[in-house]
Each structure stands twice: as structure tokens, then as C-alpha cells.
Amino acid sequence: MKVDIKTYLVEHELSIYEVAKRSGYGYTTLHKSFNKHQTKATSLNLRDLDALSRARHQAMWEVLKDLEENYLKLELKDNK
Structure with a gap:
């Protein structure tokens, strides 16, 4: 699962x-975090969540709760 953080930012009128x-x-820290490729191990960290809440x-x-209910993307794997 991945958090669609970019859509969250747009829909809440945030940059x-x-x-x-x-x-x-720091902007650079958040920019790197919000734009990184997310894996199951690095979907969203507490710093990012704290920054969004502030x-x-x-x-x-x-x-x-908002992220879980509205911004999660399920990753479908090919069963080949």
C-alpha cells in the first residue's frame, strides 16, 4: 500500500x-520524503505525519485516519 501524499496535498490546498x-x-527534507518511491517499509514516517498535522x-x-480512509493505494502484483 502507498499513501498518495501528492493528492492529499492538492486536495487540502497545501504545498x-x-x-x-x-x-x-526543512523543505528539502520533506520534499525528498514526499517525492520518494514508497515501499512497504517506507510508506510514511512519523516526521511526515507530524509535519502534516502541524x-x-x-x-x-x-x-x-484521513490518509488511511481516503489516500491509500493498493499495489496490485502481477501473478505471472
């Missing part, structure tokens, strides 16, 4: 710059 500014995390003025669990 990586705004998340960085509002959360206090930018949205919500608790981390509220952001996580």
Missing part, C-alpha cells in the same frame, strides 16, 4: 513549502 513553513521542518492544525491521529 510542500507550506507544510515545511507551518511545521518547522500544517493542518490537527492531531496526528486525525491526519493518519
